[in-house]
Amino acid sequence: MNHLLLQSSDLADLHDKVRAGERLSEDDALRLFRSRDLNTLGSLADIVRQRKVGNRASYILNRYINYSNYCILSCQFCAFSRKKRDQDGFELNVEQIVQKAREALSIGITELHIVGGLHPSLPFSYYLDMLRSLKALDARLQLKCFTAIEILHLAWQAKKTLRGTLQELKAAGLDSLTGGGAEIFRPSVRSAIAKGKESAEEYLEVHRVWHQLGGRSTCTMLYGHVESIEDRIDHLRQLRALQDETGGFTGFIPLAYQPDNNLIEVKTAPSGFDSLRTLAISRLYLDNFDHITAYWVGLGMRLAQVALSYGADDIHGTILEEHIFHMAGSKTPQLQTETDMIQAIREAGREPVQRDTFYQVIRSHGNPKSAAS
Numbered sequence: 001m002n003h004l005l006l007q008s009s010d011l012a013d014l015h016d017k018v019r020a021g022e023r024l025s026e027d028d029a030l031r032l033f034r035s036r037d038l039n040t041l042g043s044l045a046d047i048v049r050q051r052k053v054g055n056r057a058s059y060i061l062n063r064y065i066n067y068s069n070y071c072i073l074s075c076q077f078c079a080f081s082r083k084k085r086d087q088d089g090f091e092l093n094v095e096q097i098v099q100k101a102r103e104a105l106s107i108g109i110t111e112l113h114i115v116g117g118l119h120p121s122l123p124f125s126y127y128l129d130m131l132r133s134l135k136a137l138d139a140r141l142q143l144k145c146f147t148a149i150e151i152l153h154l155a156w157q158a159k160k161t162l163r164g165t166l167q168e169l170k171a172a173g174l175d176s177l178t179g180g181g182a183e184i185f186r187p188s189v190r191s192a193i194a195k196g197k198e199s200a201e202e203y204l205e206v207h208r209v210w211h212q213l214g215g216r217s218t219c220t221m222l223y224g225h226v227e228s229i230e231d232r233i234d235h236l237r238q239l240r241a242l243q244d245e246t247g248g249f250t251g252f253i254p255l256a257y258q259p260d261n262n263l264i265e266v267k268t269a270p271s272g273f274d275s276l277r278t279l280a281i282s283r284l285y286l287d288n289f290d291h292i293t294a295y296w297v298g299l300g301m302r303l304a305q306v307a308l309s310y311g312a313d314d315i316h317g318t319i320l321e322e323h324i325f326h327m328a329g330s331k332t333p334q335l336q337t338e339t340d341m342i343q344a345i346r347e348a349g350r351e352p353v354q355r356d357t358f359y360q361v362i363r364s365h366g367n368p369k370s371a372a373s
């Protein structure tokens with residue numbers, strides 16, 4: 001870090017703390033959020049990123065599948081869910097899902113990311129059948145499926161315990177839970193944007209039990225709507241505490257709010273400044289997380305690429321068919337090619353690596369000779 005810049009920064013005293021690997025407090029996080037010194041913030045986050053992963057930055061070859069957008073809830077921020085009476089509602093049968101997987105396998109994907117709404121009537125056997133059929137298609141395919149609220153919904157519908165539900169899904173082939181649905185944990189914000197959804201305690205309990213069963217998962221935070229900076233810090237604090245307890249989170253994925261087609265009055269997405277500082281502070285505060293993902297679907301690939309210098313070490317994946325963010329107004333493409341992701345990482349001066357669901361390296365493309373080449 002440039003010491004002249006550092007000496008004139010209002011964050012100078014945090015430099016020693018970060019260099020020493022000391023844990024940041026909530027007050028430290030608040031100071032970081034209040035600072036306008038984005039470059040110093042990025043430099044601090046880069047110290048931690050470098051310590052965790054060296055010069056690597058990762059991507060994954062994956063495919064999204066939404067099995068249905070029917071949902072019994074009506075979260076205010078959600079542009080994805082539909083009721084049975086809606087003409088653009090859909091649900092896929094297992095063979096249709098397998099067909100989508102078969103097509104994606106032919107281009108080399110290693111992961112399916114499968115989520116849906118809280119379907120009013122699909123039986124538990126549908127989800128088991130889906131997992132078993134996909135594993136039968138290719139046992140190496142990693143199945144990252146279901147948000148915490150979906151898991152609770154399946155358990156409630158099937159009248160099973162949470163632990164029993166997760167055990168059956170795991171036995172059928174579930175490899176990882178997704179991190180979706182965390183939104184913002186604080187109850188006042190949660191009821192303003194996702195009334196009726198599971199509480200923070202329930203979200204965390206689903207992941208806790210999954211981790212106790214030997215499973216891994218990611219976690220998220222939806223930022224840039226009605227929440228305060230203090231709400232974000234409270235959210236990060238609760239994730240860090242569960243990670244201290246279980247160590248089961250593989251990575252953290254901040255999600256930039258998308259403002260279209262919903263009931264929330266905020267009509268702009270978070271700025272580039274806000275997204276970069278949120279990623280950087282996440283990297284600094286979540287000292288027990290190995291990976292921070294810059295989710296290009298919400299940020300755009302250009303900002304995701306810049307985020308690699310602000311604490312992020314992963315830009316997510318090819319995705320192929322994204323609906324949830326795009327129905328909420330995201331203007332990004334619905335897919336990325338592997339070539340473009342490698343190029344974006346390499347241009348940022350990092351060594352591009354293809355990873356699997358658990359952030360394990362599948363293939364390295366080598367260190368870039370020159371950031372500008």
Ligand code: SF4
Nearest residue numbers: 071073075078081117
């Ligand atoms: S966010 Fe999820 S639970 Fe809420 S309405 Fe949308 S699909 Fe349903």
